[in-house]
Amino acid sequence: MSKFSLDATDLRILSAIQQNGQISKTKLAEIVNLSPTPCWVRLDKLKAAGFIRGYHADIVLSRIGSFTQVVVTLALTQHRKSDFDRFESYIAEVDEITECIATGGGMDYVLKIHTPTLAAFQILMETLLSAELGVERYMTYIVTRQVKSAHPNLAKLATNPAN
Numbered sequence: 001m002s003k004f005s006l007d008a009t010d011l012r013i014l015s016a017i018q019q020n021g022q023i024s025k026t027k028l029a030e031i032v033n034l035s036p037t038p039c040w041v042r043l044d045k046l047k048a049a050g051f052i053r054g055y056h057a058d059i060v061l062s063r064i065g066s067f068t069q070v071v072v073t074l075a076l077t078q079h080r081k082s083d084f085d086r087f088e089s090y091i092a093e094v095d096e097i098t099e100c101i102a103t104g105g106g107m108d109y110v111l112k113i114h115t116p117t118l119a120a121f122q123i124l125m126e127t128l129l130s131a132e133l134g135v136e137r138y139m140t141y142i143v144t145r146q147v148k149s150a151h152p153n154l155a156k157l158a159t160n161p162a163n
Contacts, residue, residue: 021055
């Protein structure tokens, strides 16, 4: 199943499980307006085709305790594939780095980092810099509060604006 073969029902299924991964078969079928068996068959096909990476709980971290969240923009000195590969392999193994996106423009990466304290963040950055990954410069932004965190609207993403 390619991205172009998704129909409106597939998008409704994906949207429903994106909002609530623990939804029952019956409730999912009701939301997408299908009987349970065909709905579940479609969901299984979407899983097999790789549209669903996994199911996760959205944990309220502030209920667990206080922590420091920092956004870091980072540029590498060199821009060879091997430089990017080395950096990305290293980042993939650091638990405190919860998100990393490669970007075009002035910075190469944007990282989201969660640590117990600001001092722990500083130690993490010193470790990252001493790993000799070719970091040219970085900027840190301390998160003071989260204003919005949402999943993309799948129906809007799948809409072709040319039509």
